[in-house]
Amino acid sequence: MTKHLRAAITAIGHYLPKDILTNDDIAKMVDTSDEWITTRVGIHQRHILRDRTEGASVLGVEAIRDLVRRHPMDLSTIDMVICSTNSPDYIFPSTASIIAAETGIPDGVPCYDFQAACSGFIFGLQIARGLVESGLYRKILLVTAEKNSYFANPSDRSTLPLFGDGGAATLIEPTEDDMGVIDILIGNKNIGHRDDLIIPAGGSARPASHETIDSGEHFIKMNGRVIFKCAVSTMGETSQEVLTRNGLTKDQVAWVVPHQANLRIMSAVAERLELPMDRLLVNIGHCGNTSSSSIPIVLSECEKQIRRGDNIIMTAFGAGLTYGTALLKWAYDTPEE
Template sequence: MKQSSECVVIKGVGSYVPERVLTNDDLSTMMDTSDEWIRTRTGIRERRIAADYEATSDLCARAAQLALEDAKIGAADIDLIILGTLSPDMLIPATAMFVQRKLGMEGIPCFDFGAACSGFQYGLEIARTMLLSPQYKNILLICGDKLSSIIDWQDRSTCILFADGAGAVVLSREPAGQPGVIDVLLGSNGEHSDILNIPAGGSREPASERTIRERKHYLRMDGREVFRLAVQKMGESMGKILERNNLTINEISHVVTHQANVRIMHAIAERLRIPMEKVCITLDKFGNTSASSIILAIDHHRRQGIISPGELILTGGFGAGLTWGAAIIRL
């Protein structure tokens, strides 16, 4: 892409959540917790949980189909699929392969990437830079997770947070001067890899009777430390991206952060002096769906007419790694 004569446009957005609703009251019948505790500590009221027969690729394919419809583009016009997930259908092959098959898009390249809950920003940057190549014109970026399959339902400090869902966007190279991806800023620090991880099932500790007995195939988290670093790193990256684009928060119409905890959103808003009316929240209905949460929030608010075409949106994400990122986009 020639820097000044072309740009990356978000042609379509789609999202999907499973039908089954799991409320805080439902959870309180399963473990020692309460609606009051979950609501006041996290902002979550209910979340969606996929059916046993639904895998991550099923959720992703539904979201992708809706994004293609929204973009008014046929599957045959997509040149590449990239998919961010931390709960793949299988370890091999990539979940993107299953989505490709479901959508009948055989032949084009596709791959998964692992940036956990910062997947939307990482995916935007991968797509944006790949669209520099004349080989790609339309890229399907999908983020999706069936987190209910990797959380420990005996750990009340994590299982109340996470949920299932998928989001997709179609990104296209177009002549400059149209709304689209304005800037993306990424960061990470592997020194924090121990505060949010799944210890076993990989090459470090292959699956064994012992690892299963020790519940090491489930997600583990130091909630307080993740909270602290999320506010710090996401806040820094969102502030930096505004600064390097000579923008103030007054010029931003909507702020869409990773939907992890409403208290994190309040802390970011306070730090960057963002009025809470500008902050899009879907966490109360959908919980933390990892990388898809930002796409879900954008799609939900757009379909309700709260986000209008052409408005400037600031996004911020953070996740296991620790990874973080921010992006400025116009739909």
């Protein structure tokens, strides 16, 4: 009898740009303070890709190089590259194709971008899972590459402190054991939320013009109260739903990895799940919100803490309004360097 294939994360890497923007730096740009930012969102600093000639592909390329350094592999064996990004290098060609070319992934390998805002990693994991478990592909690189600083408004004290830049690369392969992705729930709250989290101009509905630039419509606009409320309720409810439908209790979860948007949101999700904060993997203090890169960067940074067989809940929420929660059983112990 043919065993059922299950998609599993088998390697991971990440990259954070060297330049750092601290809260004190931001306080010189807008009316705020380190204390105000830290108290409200839990962020002390964020990494910024300052070179305006470098796009998000740089973050993805360096993340793949980190993955290969930590988990030596032959990139010629990769048979698909998918990239989650809100900040593509160009409208076309795809950022995934640029990343593949820069890392030596051979011609013929399909590469494409997709966008699900801050939920992109969970959406990408579902895409890769379907392709791997169907048997169509065996080694998929899921890359997240987010140059959020390009749409951060330097005069908006409510959004400027939130976002940082970063990339991650995750290798997804089939396994026949009971490790890997157990369940994923993804969805959208489409009705009535378009303008709650949006970059108004730059797309085909409102192309760039002197007017849109002068009015700051190429920067992110956010209804913070609505997003906070929706994020807490949705991330908490979907996490509980995934646990319940898989017959697990909170005590059987080793780690919860929430999207790193706001420390107060993460604390509220932990409270809803009746879990102590030390069961959450958190890096928002030194990274800020790296959008779809936030969850895999946390996994990569905390890789040595995670053990084979650990049950992990990952949950995210973003513009769209997208949401996603995944349950996986970690597939490997971190090799000694």
